[in-house]
Every structure is written in C-alpha cells, then in structure tokens.
Amino acid sequence: MAQRSPPLLLTLLLCTLSVNSSFQPALVLEMAQILLENYCFPENLVGMQEAIQQAINSGEILQISDKKTLAAVLTVGVQGALNDPRLTVSYEPNFTPVVPQMLPSLPIEQLIWLVRNSVKLDILNNNVGYLRIDRIIGEETAAKLGSLLRDNIWDKVAQTSSLILDLRYSTAGELSGVPFIISYFSDSESLIHIDTVYDRPSNTTRELWTMPSITGEKYGKKKDLIILTSKRTVGAAEAVAYTLKNLKRAIIVGERSAGGSVKVQKIRIAQSEFYITVPVARSVSPITGQSWEVNGVSPMVNVIAKEAVAKAKSLLVVRSTIPKVIQSISDIIKRYYAFTDRIPALLQLLQSTDLFSVVSEEDLAVRLNHDLQTVSEDPRLIVKYMQDDAATGEEDLYNIQDDMKLLRELVDTTFKVEILPHNTGYLRFDKFVKLSAEAKLEELMANMVWEPLKDTNNLIIDLRYNTGGSSTSLALILSYLQDPSQKHHFFTIYDSPSYGSKRGVYVLTSYYTASVGEEFAYLVQSLHCGTVIGEITSGTLMHSKTFQIEGTDIAIIVPFINFLDNNGEFWLGGGVVPDAIVLAEDARHILNGYGTMYISSQKETNLLLIGSNLKSTYLLSYQNQ
Known part of the structure; x- marks a missing residue:
C-alpha cells in the first residue's frame, strides 16, 4: 500500500471543515486518537495529531452544518491522507453493534449443520474432486469436528486425482483455519511460515505456520489443485488462495477477489453519533512481503465467475497431458537429436523444469521451447504449438514410384x-x-x-x-x-x-x-x-524432423544432422x-x-x-x- 504524508493531507482536509455548536473540534482530535491507537499501520500516522490541532487553532475552518455531509467529507479526507479505502467515517444515530457469534461455543449439532451447509463435495469425471467451501472454520471448531471432517470430507478428497477448490462464495471465515488447509495441500518435510498477523490494539504479532501433522491423510503437493475465486471471495478464503498461489501449489482461476481485511472494527468517536471504521490488524506474507488485503488475489486465468468451473475442467485436461508431453519429448530427443553430447543436460532439464503455472498447451510449448533452446544453444531445436498446422514426422517432398x-x-x-x-x-x-x-x-x-x-x-x-x-x-x-x-x-x-x-x-x-x-x-x-x-x-532450419505429440497440438522439431565445416565449426542453419x-x-x-x-x-x-x-x-x- 502506497504511503502518503498524513500531516499535510489532514491539515488540508481540516482547513475545509468546520462544525456547528453540536460538533466540537475536540471530536476531530478524538478521531485522530482512535486511529493512533487502533489503525494497523501506525507508522503512517506520525505527526497527524499535531497537524489536526494546528488546523483547528488556525481559525480557517468553514461551517458544515449537515452531519452526514461532514462524515462524507471526513471519509474522503482520511482515505486520501492514508491511501486506505477501508477507513470510513459515518453518522449513525441509531447504530446497534453486532456481536459476532463464537462458533466453538455452539452445540455440536449446530456446528454440524453449519458445516454441511457451507461445504459441498463431489467426485467428477476422471476422478476429479470438486470441493466448495463457503466458510473457512477456525482451529477450535475444526478440532471439535475433527472426525466428522476427516471421514466425510478430507479422506474422500485425498482419493481424487486432482481437485477443484471452489472459494467463489466464501464470504466468511477465520484466519486460524488457514494453516490446516495449507498443511493439507503440502508435505510434512518441513514447516512453512505462511503468514504474519499484526494486531494494533494489542500491539502483538502472531505467526501462522503449517502444521507438522493433521488428522487423516494429506493431499500432498504433487496432484493438481485449482482454486476458483470471484469478486465475492473475501477474508480467510483470500488468505488460502494467496498463500497456495505464491507457494506455487495452486492455479487460481476466476475473478480478482474482494480484497478484504484480517480484522476491521467500527469504533464510536467519543460519545457522539459518529463512527469510524478502522482496519485494526494486517497480514504480511513472508513469501511475498505483501498481502491480499485491499488489492485482493489476482487469478492466473481470468474468466467470469460463472465460467470458472468449466475452465478449471479444461485446464485439468491440459495439465494431465504434461507428464506425457515431457516423456515424449525426452524420448524423441534421446533418439534423434544430432548433438548427442547435449542430450543428458536436455533430459535433466525436462525432468526438473518448473511447469507449475502452465495453463494451456500453447503456454507449455512456449516454456519448453525457451528452456530447451537456452540449454542446447541450438535454434533448430524447436517446440511449437501447432493447432491448425499439420505436423508430420516426414518432410513434404516429391516421392513417386519409378514410373x-x-x-x-x-x-x-x-x-x-x-x-x-x-x-x-x-x-x-x-x-x-x-x-x-x-x-x-x-x-x-x-x-x-x-x-x-x-x-x-x-x-x-x-x-x-x-x-x-x-x-x-x-x-x-x-x-x-x-x-x-x-x-x-x-x-x-x-x-x-x-x-x-x-x-x-x-x-x-x-x-x-x-x-x-x-x-x-x-x-x-x-x-x-x-x-x-x-x-x-x-x-530456415533444415535436416530436421517434425514430431507431433500424440493427443496434443504440440510438436517438436529435431535436427538429426549437423554440419561441421572446414574450420571445425558447426553450422546451425x-x-x-x-x-x-x-x-x-x-x-x-x-x-x-x-x-x-x-x-x-x-x-x-x-x-x-x-x-x-x-x-x-x-x-x-x-x-x-
């Protein structure tokens, strides 16, 4: 999030404000104090209170009699000063605070009902799992429902060949449940630091790590995982998508997520009927040094939300061909490539190349072509996406009988x-x-x-x-x-x-x-x-054969003859x-x-x-x- 100088901007803001007799300048100072004590980026507030006091004492404040107008003007000012759209000031004379329900305290029957209504599991064709989660439950609730979740959800998911995790409708959840999901889709080789959460009111920092063990069988990190998001996806679901994406464990398909917050509070300004909404905690990913908050999680494949499932299915078909393509290209290079001394390095490359984010056959061809030409230093060795082209293993030549x-x-x-x-x-x-x-x-x-x-x-x-x-x-x-x-x-x-x-x-x-x-x-x-x-x-390259990889639109062109001229140098065409x-x-x-x-x-x-x-x-x- 870009930072601005709050003293100058708030001074300019407050120079345009004034209050009638029912709204005292002290209320503006109280708002500043709330921000100082609760805003999750306190480093952005240095000098703000002094600037406000100076603006009030200057006597340049104009009259604004309408309280809702005043709230709107204050909102524009504080958002502009801190470059944070989550900061809002409102005038609500009849506001009644809503106390969030504590899930772990609910009876087990209600918890079971809640989970069954927020989680849906299907097994699709080709043993593709489809898991829709509309609410990510926290650590305590998950522990209370451990055997139910394991037997009815996670152990069934573990038997699938690949998984579509649908978070398009996930609009509620608890951050403490994120480590379990990340752990389920990773191996137990080493713990992973997945998030750091700073809470401003308590001035404490909490780190989230994967768990050394979970109840039931892990899904691991080798099978394909696609996460669906929409502009409604918010909060803990964003943390899941953001982390798995940047761990290179999941491909995100759909729309950019909402860009929510770890924790936002609506705080009353003194004893007035004005309230200020403040993000009081923030998340910082140790993987990227940034966060999913405000900006949301950007998908790797952009489609409208209602088309995301179909796109995910087609993408899994592409992903399923990758091992076959790698093996076929390896076999062709091993058999035909003329630079025999370069073959071991090329085969090693093919086995180790990072194809995590491949989302189409064309994408796969482009990446393999770049990597193979970089290692071989041979522009004649080409992997290409043919689609409408006819690729054959023989040259298109005259070949007639002896008539x-x-x-x-x-x-x-x-x-x-x-x-x-x-x-x-x-x-x-x-x-x-x-x-x-x-x-x-x-x-x-x-x-x-x-x-x-x-x-x-x-x-x-x-x-x-x-x-x-x-x-x-x-x-x-x-x-x-x-x-x-x-x-x-x-x-x-x-x-x-x-x-x-x-x-x-x-x-x-x-x-x-x-x-x-x-x-x-x-x-x-x-x-x-x-x-x-x-x-x-x-x-144009010559003495090459074109081989189309069966069942795909990918072909590899392999030079099977090299020229060594009288200077002892290879001619690469x-x-x-x-x-x-x-x-x-x-x-x-x-x-x-x-x-x-x-x-x-x-x-x-x-x-x-x-x-x-x-x-x-x-x-x-x-x-x-």
Missing part, C-alpha cells in the same frame, strides 16, 4: 534449363527432388539437365525461389560440379557429364531461399566450387551470406551484363556430415586444381 513417364514429367517441371548469351548455362529449380529407390531419376537428370549444360563456359544456378525439398538430391547435384578425378562422392554418377571446377559457377540466392536450398549455397561456399550472389538466405550481396532481382542481370566471373580463392576443403541417427557417416573431400 519413367512420371519421373520424366517430374524432371521437366522441376528443372528449367537455358543457354544464355556468352554461352552461359542457366539452371533454375525451386525444389530439391527426392531421389527414388533406384537410379532412374539420376539418369534422367543427367540426360535432361546436365547434358545440355556440360559445354557452357559458365553456369548460373538460380536458387532465388528454392524453398527446400529433399537433401537426398543435394549431394548428387554437388557431384556434377566436381572434377571427374574426384575421389570421394556421395553418389555414383551413371555415365553423366561433370561440369568440373575450372569454369565459373554462380549460385543466385534471395531471402526466399530456404532449407536445403540454403544448405546447397552454404556447401558451394564451403567447398569453394562456386560464387554465391544475391541476398542473404532465409535462415543461419542465413547464408552471399559472396556478392545484391538485390535478388538484379543478380541474374549483373551476371549477364558482365559475363565471366571467377573464384579467386581455391584450396582443398573438407566437409564432414555428422548424423546421430544415420546408418553411415560420409566424408566429402574436394580438391581444386
């Missing part, structure tokens, strides 16, 4: 071949095709694509619109750019022409170039077998920076205009492809002549 007619149509529609001025070959393909089981597709590519280009002086490979495809054809196309004397190839070329490295090879890129397309550009640079011209590529950066639309025009370009740096390079889930490891060596 020669269909294969010929595939090559014809995929590859565009031209001979440009200055005997410059031009090859554009927007997708890397998936190789068939046999060699028919490679033979067709050799005859239909590479044979027309083999005698050109230079070759332009246009990848400006290439968005990826299958990496199986990548090595094949690279092989055509090598010398026939090359010792190591990914594939055997069946009587195919070889373009070699003595002529200029220029690869055009744009920010559309993605996945296997940018991998090709990267290899051309790394192997020094061509010049990359155009825009920085998209940085970031955008490829061209050797010559120009706008993509100008790249081909520049080449046509200037004719021959050549690579000035030629040296032996090696590229090692490491795949943790591959049957073979290949070493591709390229020797420039």
Whole structure:
C-alpha cells in the first residue's frame, strides 16, 4: 500500500471543515486518537495529531452544518491522507453493534449443520474432486469436528486425482483455519511460515505456520489443485488462495477477489453519533512481503465467475497431458537429436523444469521451447504449438514410384534449363527432388539437365525461389560440379557429364531461399566450387524432423544432422551470406551484363556430415586444381 504524508493531507482536509455548536473540534482530535491507537499501520500516522490541532487553532475552518455531509467529507479526507479505502467515517444515530457469534461455543449439532451447509463435495469425471467451501472454520471448531471432517470430507478428497477448490462464495471465515488447509495441500518435510498477523490494539504479532501433522491423510503437493475465486471471495478464503498461489501449489482461476481485511472494527468517536471504521490488524506474507488485503488475489486465468468451473475442467485436461508431453519429448530427443553430447543436460532439464503455472498447451510449448533452446544453444531445436498446422514426422517432398513417364514429367517441371548469351548455362529449380529407390531419376537428370549444360563456359544456378525439398538430391547435384578425378562422392554418377571446377559457377540466392536450398549455397561456399550472389538466405532450419505429440497440438522439431565445416565449426542453419550481396532481382542481370566471373580463392576443403541417427557417416573431400 502506497504511503502518503498524513500531516499535510489532514491539515488540508481540516482547513475545509468546520462544525456547528453540536460538533466540537475536540471530536476531530478524538478521531485522530482512535486511529493512533487502533489503525494497523501506525507508522503512517506520525505527526497527524499535531497537524489536526494546528488546523483547528488556525481559525480557517468553514461551517458544515449537515452531519452526514461532514462524515462524507471526513471519509474522503482520511482515505486520501492514508491511501486506505477501508477507513470510513459515518453518522449513525441509531447504530446497534453486532456481536459476532463464537462458533466453538455452539452445540455440536449446530456446528454440524453449519458445516454441511457451507461445504459441498463431489467426485467428477476422471476422478476429479470438486470441493466448495463457503466458510473457512477456525482451529477450535475444526478440532471439535475433527472426525466428522476427516471421514466425510478430507479422506474422500485425498482419493481424487486432482481437485477443484471452489472459494467463489466464501464470504466468511477465520484466519486460524488457514494453516490446516495449507498443511493439507503440502508435505510434512518441513514447516512453512505462511503468514504474519499484526494486531494494533494489542500491539502483538502472531505467526501462522503449517502444521507438522493433521488428522487423516494429506493431499500432498504433487496432484493438481485449482482454486476458483470471484469478486465475492473475501477474508480467510483470500488468505488460502494467496498463500497456495505464491507457494506455487495452486492455479487460481476466476475473478480478482474482494480484497478484504484480517480484522476491521467500527469504533464510536467519543460519545457522539459518529463512527469510524478502522482496519485494526494486517497480514504480511513472508513469501511475498505483501498481502491480499485491499488489492485482493489476482487469478492466473481470468474468466467470469460463472465460467470458472468449466475452465478449471479444461485446464485439468491440459495439465494431465504434461507428464506425457515431457516423456515424449525426452524420448524423441534421446533418439534423434544430432548433438548427442547435449542430450543428458536436455533430459535433466525436462525432468526438473518448473511447469507449475502452465495453463494451456500453447503456454507449455512456449516454456519448453525457451528452456530447451537456452540449454542446447541450438535454434533448430524447436517446440511449437501447432493447432491448425499439420505436423508430420516426414518432410513434404516429391516421392513417386519409378514410373519413367512420371519421373520424366517430374524432371521437366522441376528443372528449367537455358543457354544464355556468352554461352552461359542457366539452371533454375525451386525444389530439391527426392531421389527414388533406384537410379532412374539420376539418369534422367543427367540426360535432361546436365547434358545440355556440360559445354557452357559458365553456369548460373538460380536458387532465388528454392524453398527446400529433399537433401537426398543435394549431394548428387554437388557431384556434377566436381572434377571427374574426384575421389570421394556421395553418389555414383551413371555415365553423366561433370561440369568440373575450372569454369565459373554462380549460385543466385534471395531471402526466399530456404532449407536445403540454403544448405546447397552454404556447401558451394564451403567447398569453394562456386560464387554465391544475391541476398542473404532465409535462415530456415533444415535436416530436421517434425514430431507431433500424440493427443496434443504440440510438436517438436529435431535436427538429426549437423554440419561441421572446414574450420571445425558447426553450422546451425543461419542465413547464408552471399559472396556478392545484391538485390535478388538484379543478380541474374549483373551476371549477364558482365559475363565471366571467377573464384579467386581455391584450396582443398573438407566437409564432414555428422548424423546421430544415420546408418553411415560420409566424408566429402574436394580438391581444386
């Protein structure tokens, strides 16, 4: 609660006040004295009485004859001075104090009736417990009804798989009952300091701790607990919700609670018919250093009160999938992730990550993605919420049978071949095709694509619109750019022409170039077998598989191949920076205009492809002549 300077504000207030003959200035001083002796924030009152006396003695007070108006003006003043909306002054000539009923003194039959009318227990589908408590009974009453509460409520609740604790209608209760409820939803490993209550009239402080043992079986802290609140939830129920929320034991669903007080008293000002309502005790949580008073408990999931039960049920469904999601992601990483040395740390993270406040599948995906990328330092390892996206475990590639007619149509529609001025070959393909089981597709590519280009002086490979495809054809196309004397190839070329490295090879890129397309550009640079011209590529990740977690809209994308370049560094799939950066639309025009370009740096390079889930490891060596 923000603090203001009471002397100045009360001085300004009282300078606007005056009283008729029936209301003496001494009454204002009496009000100040009540605050000094009873207000639960006495540190905010320093200098107030002196300021009031000074204002009265100044003679600047105006006449206010109507007593209710005076009470309203005093209320505005004292609330503004102390920034506390609970402080009110009222004029009540017929006020009759209400003495609160002491529950422990009631006959046992009345206590049983009260509990049965303020507590409701149901067991919902999937063994979800629903417990509605409209009044939190105090420690003495709970002790008196111990066996009844244990047998009819708490032991039945303990057998449920998860629990919805409904406090939306809890408008009464005693703070001394809070430790029992907190203890029921915690373990007995160590006691927890849950609240500190300061009482101003007695100037005493009382600490509330969890109990070392309770009658009956504890619910513990492992099963899901959702607490429902509304704007009517007040007092001890707020203390329960606030504490369990900040202990990370319960998810709060519903509306912000009322923001009540530990204890408020209406005190008569001297012998007049004016009363001042004062909060005489305050709560301070040792967990947060703050309180649920005045501001209330804010929910973690905001819904109107009448929709809270339905929201809680759907949330429990999400929560129930978390262990399965964690296990599935762990298994996928263990089986497929290419950085095998990082797997133990990732598995440990998944088992220890704090998912207490996860309230949706999207929320779960965001948190897991952040944690996994932080530990792995690999932007390709992605957990994402798919919902409307179709996630599959295989790449969306061309995959046709070995039908020669269909294969010929595939090559014809995929590859565009031209001979440009200055005997410059031009090859554009927007997708890397998936190789068939046999060699028919490679033979067709050799005859239909590479044979027309083999005698050109230079070759332009246009990848400006290439968005990826299958990496199986990548090595094949690279092989055509090598010398026939090359010792190591990914594939055997069946009587195919070889373009070699003595002529200029220029690869055009744009920010559309993605996945296997940018991998090709990267290899051309790394192997020094061509010049990359155009825009920085998209940085789309490649050599990854997408796995959707069964029964959810969560998927994990796992890289199963890593690249180690000739400098011994891993390439994690970031955008490829061209050797010559120009706008993509100008790249081909520049080449046509200037004719021959050549690579000035030629040296032996090696590229090692490491795949943790591959049957073979290949070493591709390229020797420039």
